[in-house]
Amino acid sequence: MSTVLKVIVCGTTFGNVYLQGLARLPAHYHVVGILGRGSVASEACARHWKVPLYRSVEELPEVDLACVAVRSAVVGGHGTELAKALLARGINVVQEHPVHHDEVVDCLRLARQHGVLYRLNPFYSDLAPVRCFIDAARHVLSLREAEYIDAACSVHVLFPLVEMLGQALGGLRPWAFNLHAEAVGPFMSISGELAGIPLHLRVQNQMHPGDPDNHTQLLHRIVLGTRGGTLSLTDTHASVLWSPRAHVHRNAQGVLEMDGDAPALDLAVSSLIGHPQPPTLREVFSDLWPDSIAQALLRVHAAIGEPNDSALAQFHLSCCKAWQQLGTVLGPAQAIH
Incomplete structure (x- = not known):
């Protein structure tokens, strides 16, 4: 329009x-x-x-x-x-x-x-660092097969984590979640799969009854492991890193050629993809968050008056189902004070 x-x-x-x-x-x-x-x-x-x-x-x-x-x-x-x-x-x-x-x-x-x-x-997937991770993940997965996902979040933002991963992976099914009995510190651990990829998820399943918007250890951290290396979102509002998988050739005698001429030896062990200087919390609230809303509302403006996008609706419904199943596996949040 x-x-x-x-x-x-x-x-x-x-x-x-x-x-x-x-x-x-x-x-x-x-x-x-x-x-x-x-x-x-x-x-x-x-x-x-x-x-x-x-x-x-x-x-x-x-x-x-x-x-x-x-x-x-x-x-x-x-x-x-x-x-x-x-x-x-x-x-x-x-x-x-x-x-x-x-x-x-x-x-x-x-x-x-x-x-x-x-x-x-879902809001968070339009934040610039998260969008950078999603776009990079899609590119990496077009070249190399995914091998695992290691992620952590607060229960407050578990739904957007599911949605972010669904966007990055191109879908969510099949999924399966199993709770580990012992919590480690403030985190509960879940293993299983998402989009058929092995998953390890840690969730801070805690909430302050009188101050539910605070007291989170983190928002989101994601590591996507592939056959070519790992892609990491260090924080919801911070940096995206690519770390190529280390491989050192052996010579005819079976000795590792750590001083050889293989091009892989000249690759940086980690490369910054975007956002070299993480913002302050003030900048998050004044810039990143409003920009995320603006991006979402631009798409809404373009969609009003057009046929409803059933594929997007079905994806969001799948996100809701996976999130609710994770909530069932985790159980009620622990009250903290």
């Missing part, structure tokens, strides 16, 4: 990141309001962005798109109920992850009934 779409943002905590992302796209979107509960924070947010604050779906003016940045039922919020009410009004919806598989199915069905778009936003 070439028109500027009228958009509202629902929620003002993570919703503020959506507002920053939308501010980067004036040729595509015009924010016409914020939907909130009328808290001091939501009123302050509306004043900052100089837009009206609405308190119910019924109050909304005519809009083209709603960005639902409110927790869904699976994490104790009413985001999916809100998404359904918006879809029923004929409004296109982008909903922030995570969302239960069955709720995504319901929203997709409602979207079809009302001729609008519903899209789940």
Whole structure:
């Protein structure tokens, strides 16, 4: 679409990141309001962005798109109920992850009934370092076979880890997950397979009941091992490294030629692919996160009015299933204080 779409943002905590992302796209979107509960924070947010604050779906003016940045039922919020009410009004919806598989199915069905778009936003896969890893993984796997995946994350961001790996590998099936009985420090260990590739996953399955957005040991770290070497995402917001697999030729006597003339000896043991200087946390919040939202919303703008992408919807449904199965294997998060 070439028109500027009228958009509202629902929620003002993570919703503020959506507002920053939308501010980067004036040729595509015009924010016409914020939907909130009328808290001091939501009123302050509306004043900052100089837009009206609405308190119910019924109050909304005519809009083209709603960005639902409110927790869904699976994490104790009413985001999916809100998404359904918006879809029923004929409004296109982008909903922030995570969302239960069955709720995504319901929203997709409602979207079809009302001729609008519903899209789940996994968010993290549009961050520049993660996108660099995904693109590099696809290139590496076009040349060399995958041999293993070693990954770690906090339970808070387990769904986007699944989605990131699914993008990098070109799919998720077949998968299988088995829990190791003994936790190591704050991490629980899972072995199995993803996309048929051997998987070792460590998850910090802990949460502070009164401060659920903090106290994570890490967000995401991924090592993809292939027959040619390993590709590593050192952190969600940091660097991507390629480390070629070391191989030293033997001479006729069977001695390793560590001072020979093989080209492999001149390869760097590790090469930085992107993002040589990791950002500060302030830069993450002010630049990387809004840029991720802007990338996702550019695709949404292009998709509105077009036939729904069933392949993308099916991929996201597979991500939901795999994530929920991992959650079942892990069990409830341990409460920490």
